[in-house]
Amino acid sequence: MKRVFSLLTLVVMCFMLAIPAFAVGWQVPEALATAVGTSDGTNEAWAERVILSDEQREILQSSKIVKDIDSDDADELATSYPTGIAGVAIEEIYGYPLMVEVETGALFYVPGIQTGGVLSNQSQSESLRLTTQQTLNLYQRLLNYAVANGTAGYHYAIVGWYVDTKIATRADYPMYVKYTVGTPNFSGITEERTVNITSNGQWVRVGIALGFPDNFSETEYYHMNAVSGSFTYKAAFSNKILSIPFFSGMSFNCDAA
Amino acid sequence: MNVAGISNTAVYKPCYMLNQTTGEVEVGSYNYTSLMENIQKQIEEAKLNPPKIGNEELSEAEIEELAEKYDPQNMSQSEYDEFIQYLEEKGVLSRLETSDLGMSRITIMPGYFEPAYIWASSSGMESSVHTLSDVGGNALQFAQIMTKWEVPGSSVQIRQGAYSKVLEILNQMNAARGSTASNQTSSTDGNDSTTLTLGMDLSYIQLAIDRIKSERIQSV
Incomplete structure (x- = not known):
């Protein structure tokens, strides 16, 4: 049964990856649901929040093929089972260019050289989006920092990003968050991790040191996965065990045609 | 190349x-x-190997010395870095502990730190604080906030433990500064500076949080 869910999760994640972000936000009773618009941020580099089209919503709904699943073993996508106010949202993403000191192999980042911030959309899928020049500016600052503060004679190179994602959960009866992190990563994390959530309104922060992905490009758009997973809770009224997926990442060269 | x-x-x-x-x-x-x-x-x-944790303690004289040098409620990033490095030199903190302790350079230590932290407080107001500058250089407040992030379901709390040690020392420094100030002014009002600090000015925290929340992607 778990395999079925894993496959389903994969399908949904693939779907999520196909669009930069989609705004579902907190799962609330229909009467309380509010429309989620595009980002009101004026900075073009901020993540674009994409509203699901009817067609996209249908795809997501049709992927819910687990209705007959055993409730004590399996998770279901919660999108069509709104109960009490419950949900998961990416509340913050910070990206720090990641540097290696070549002579020692030490990996580090500088908290003062970063991009990102608090997200106000309460979306379950978010990406930081940077233009080529914005990215280069951050790299230049970090490399200048290394020249000024590094060990004389040592060499420094930027090999990826440290991405810090703050995930907000909300449910009357929360259970756990399961997540995986992007690859390649320098944190030695390959397997799925579980964090038990013991109270309503809990925050989880996941920080991961990521190398540039295989689809890296100097000039063309590419995406870096940071954290993907699901928040599982027991529905307040139906007693069903539901799961809501979430995702965070960074996109580069977003100004490329 | x-x-x-x-x-x-x-x-x-x-x-x-x-x-x-x-x-x-x-x-x-x-x-x-x-x-x-x-x-x-x-x-x-x-x-x-189990993680190496600093286990030395500072003497009262050393606390006094630190209290004269630094104001725990108003430290620049470089002062904070210097302070943490001092604690490492004294064996209070290990190199592992100082690798991710709010200094101006965070070193990745594969294998020792879990990627996830969970906020262990009922109030989320301070959970958006990342750096010393987010709380206006108040290292006491910063350390207190950072102790609220813990590794979920683990008895090994390297970072939280390190921040707890830093917090304790900052409190001692703050108390030392308070008593010095008290002696200088011959004040007998009995205010405990540590208590005052830990109580913290909530309006100040709110201002800091508001500033962070209003933050959008930085101009890069």
Whole structure:
């Protein structure tokens, strides 16, 4: 049964990856649901929040093929089972260019050289989006920092990003968050991790040191996965065990045609 | 251009480097295989060896000295860095502990730190604080906030434990400064500076949080 869910999760994640972000936000009773618009941020580099089209919503709904699943073993996508106010949202993403000191192999980042911030959309899928020049500016600052503060004679190179994602959960009866992190990563994390959530309104922060992905490009758009997973809770009224997926990442060269 | 050793079997991946001549950023490549081997070695060592934790304590004289040098409620990033480095030199903190303790450079230590932290407080107001500057240089407040992030379901709390030690020392410094000030002014009102600090000015915290929340992507 778990395999079925894993496959389903994969399908949904693939779907999520196909669009930069989609705004579902907190799962609330229909009467309380509010429309989620595009980002009101004026900075073009901020993540674009994409509203699901009817067609996209249908795809997501049709992927819910687990209705007959055993409730004590399996998770279901919660999108069509709104109960009490419950949900998961990416509340913050910070990206720090990641540097290696070549002579020692030490990996580090500088908290003062970063991009990102608090997200106000309460979306379950978010990406930081940077233009080529914005990215280069951050790299230049970090490399200048290394020249000024590094060990004389040592060499420094930027090999990826440290991405810090703050995930907000909300449910009357929360259970756990399961997540995986992007690859390649320098944190030695390959397997799925579980964090038990013991109270309503809990925050989880996941920080991961990521190398540039295989689809890296100097000039063309590419995406870096940071954290993907699901928040599982027991529905307040139906007693069903539901799961809501979430995702965070960074996109580069977003100004490329 | 390659920045690490050359090997026929090594995998090279892209990186950004500084062109020494022009001072501009340029794309190069680095020996990914070598770096990952180094990381894997660290992970294996972490599995075999318990994390090294500083276990020394400062004397009263050392606390007094620190209290004279630093104001726990108003420290610059460089002062904070210097303070943490001092604690490492004194054996209060290990190098592992100082690797991710709010200094101006955070070092990744593969194998020792879990990627996830959970906020262990009923109030989320302070959970958006990341750096000392987010709380206006109030190191006491910063350390107190950071102790609220803990590794979920683990008895090994390296970072939280380190921040707790820092917080305790900052409290002692604050008390020392308070008593010094009290002696200087012959004040007998009995206010406990530590209590005052821990109570914290909530309006100040709110201002700091509001500032962070209003933050959008920085102009890069």
